[in-house]
Amino acid sequence: MAAKAHKSLHIAVFPWLAFGHIIPYLELSSTLLKRVTESHSFPPQETSIASQNCLRIYLSIALVKIRCQEPLSSRKMQKPPWTSMADKWTFKKAFDGLEAGLTCFLEDSRPDWIIYDFAAHWLPPVAARLGISRAFFLIINAWFLAFYGAADTLISGSDYRTKPEDFTVPPKWVKFETKVAYRRFEAEWSYKASQANDSGFSDFYRMGKAIIGCEAILIRHCHEFEPKWLTLLDELHHRPVIPLGLMPPKLLDHSINNDDNHKIWTPIKNWLDDQNRGSVLYVALGSEVTPTQNQVVELAYGLDLSGVPFFWVLREVSGRDSIELPSGFEERVSSRGIVWRSWALSWILSHVWILDALRVEFYRGGTHFGHPLITLSFLVDQGLNSRVVVEKH
Numbered sequence: 001m002a003a004k005a006h007k008s009l010h011i012a013v014f015p016w017l018a019f020g021h022i023i024p025y026l027e028l029s030s031t032l033l034k035r036v037t038e039s040h041s042f043p044p045q046e047t048s049i050a051s052q053n054c055l056r057i058y059l060s061i062a063l064v065k066i067r068c069q070e071p072l073s074s075r076k077m078q079k080p081p082w083t084s085m086a087d088k089w090t091f092k093k094a095f096d097g098l099e100a101g102l103t104c105f106l107e108d109s110r111p112d113w114i115i116y117d118f119a120a121h122w123l124p125p126v127a128a129r130l131g132i133s134r135a136f137f138l139i140i141n142a143w144f145l146a147f148y149g150a151a152d153t154l155i156s157g158s159d160y161r162t163k164p165e166d167f168t169v170p171p172k173w174v175k176f177e178t179k180v181a182y183r184r185f186e187a188e189w190s191y192k193a194s195q196a197n198d199s200g201f202s203d204f205y206r207m208g209k210a211i212i213g214c215e216a217i218l219i220r221h222c223h224e225f226e227p228k229w230l231t232l233l234d235e236l237h238h239r240p241v242i243p244l245g246l247m248p249p250k251l252l253d254h255s256i257n258n259d260d261n262h263k264i265w266t267p268i269k270n271w272l273d274d275q276n277r278g279s280v281l282y283v284a285l286g287s288e289v290t291p292t293q294n295q296v297v298e299l300a301y302g303l304d305l306s307g308v309p310f311f312w313v314l315r316e317v318s319g320r321d322s323i324e325l326p327s328g329f330e331e332r333v334s335s336r337g338i339v340w341r342s343w344a345l346s347w348i349l350s351h352v353w354i355l356d357a358l359r360v361e362f363y364r365g366g367t368h369f370g371h372p373l374i375t376l377s378f379l380v381d382q383g384l385n386s387r388v389v390v391e392k393h
Contacts, residue, residue, distance in 0.1 A: 009112045012064075013137070014102065016117040017095060024139040024220065027247050028115070066101040068094065092199035092206075095119055099126070106130055115218065121206040124213020136214035142221040142229035142243070143180050143388060144381040145207075148190075149173060150236050154208030157194065164191040173236065176228055179387050186383035216240045220247055226388060268311075271338060275309050281374075284313040289378045296323045304329060309336045 011032055015025035099122050106114065106127060113133045116123050127134050138145055149171060153159050161167055167187040170178050182190060193203040211217065221230060221243040233241045272280065283303070285291060291299070296314070303310050304326075310333075314323070330339055375386040 010109070011113045011115065012106070012109070012111040014114060014116040014120055014123065015139075016119045017091075021117055021139055024247055025115070025117070025137065028137065028218075028244065064105060066098050066105065068098060068101075090198065092119055092197075092201075096122065096199070099123075102126070106132060116210065116214075118203070118207040118210050121201060121209035124209065128213065134214045135216045135218050136210045137218040137244075139220050140381045141226075141385065141388075142219055142233055142241075143226060143384055145217075145219065146174070146229050146232045146236060147171060147180065147384060148204065148207070151208040151211035154204040155212065157202070157204070159194060159204075161190075161194075164188050167191065174232065179391055180384050181387065182383045183377075186377050186379075189379045211237055211239075214239065216242055218242050218244055220244055222246060268338070268340075272311075279309050281306070281308050281310040282313075283310055285376070285378065291323075291378070293323055297326055300325050300329050303337065304333060307336075311338050311340060313340050315341060 011029075013025045013029050015021040098120075102123070103126050107130060110130065111132060113135060114123065114127045115135045115137050117137065117139070124134050147170075148154060149159065150173075161171070164184065164187040167182045167190040168184055169181050174180075196202050196205075217233065217237060217239055219230075219233070219241060222245050223230065223243060230241055230243060281303070283299070303312065325339070375382070375389060377383040377386050
């Protein structure tokens with residue numbers, strides 16, 4: 001008896017066009033390709049060298065170019081991190097200009113499913129009209145989404161929390177005991193995200209529409225870690241909530257025999273080889289964080305006074321004044337520290353020489369490799385993540 005044929009699925013994914021969002025969507029696409037025949041992803045019009053290196057892992061995914069309207073095509077907007085909130089609002093407004101192009105693609109290709117990010121508030125009605133099933137994939141943890149309540153509240157702006165101080169305590173719909181809340185300096189982001197901005201829509205509105213329009217919520221979480229937040233999401237949104245696990249990044253081939261890596265990474269490996277096992281502090285703040293001059297100086301002073309070996313990824317930000325380190329800093333620490341001003345491969349975290357990971361994406365980076373964590377929060381979920389890590393100790 002012949003085996004029953006299985007219907008193949010055509011799945012399209014549409015991330016928010018920031019590097020930290022694109023990679024999890026590509027990772028999800030790669031995983032789905034083990035089960036389905038065809039998958040599409042929508043990258044920015046131009047990709048950086050870092051993006052091109054990472055995309056080598058995902059060559060089996062069909063990448064579709066969607067025509068962008070100005071100002072998304074300007075060079076300033078194509079190279080995050082952006083230097084101000086106004087830049088991000090401009091980029092979101094331009095991102096909304098992708099609606100016509102994406103609609104044409106969906107009309108022509110008719111995928112079975114579209115998996116989309118928080119920013120595309122206009123996408124669910126388009127997909128529903130075409131009979132395409134819809135899933136909202138949040139690349140952040142369950143406690144972040146639960147912290148902001150029901151989708152109707154996000155859309156209407158009727159949250160009882162009307163000032164930053166209101167976000168410094170757990171919300172009233174969290175009935176279990178927890179210390180997960182923002183500190184006052186962190187809460188400013190939450191307050192601003194709840195307000196309408198120059199893009200025409202608040203971030204809360206965008207996320208609420210993404211939830212309301214989906215048939216399932218996919219989230220970067222797992223039942224083994226803080227499962228009560230998943231239960232709360234079920235109660236808040238009345239939709240299937242599917243945890244995808246932590247989804248740690250794939251490691252690129254860093255063999256010194258690889259021509260692309262030899263000149264760059266061999267000196268770093270040699271430097272790490274000269275350090276004591278478990279002694280190096282890895283410092284990376286992520287691609288969307290733009291620390292102020294004062295914050296960089298204070299971090300440099302801390303590294304200087306610590307006396308520990310370190311590898312600090314300090315990328316220059318296009319479109320803003322160069323950050324200056326304290327006078328004589330690099331000379332003083334040259335024997336025990338590296339200030340790296342380019343993109344850094346994630347394999348560095350896998351080295352046994354790394355002692356601690358001071359980074360904002362610590363949850364999926366340092367934890368994956370078993371490193372102790374030093375958390376430094378700037379925006380979005382970072383403050384909440386820090387509270388969770390402290391609670392679990």
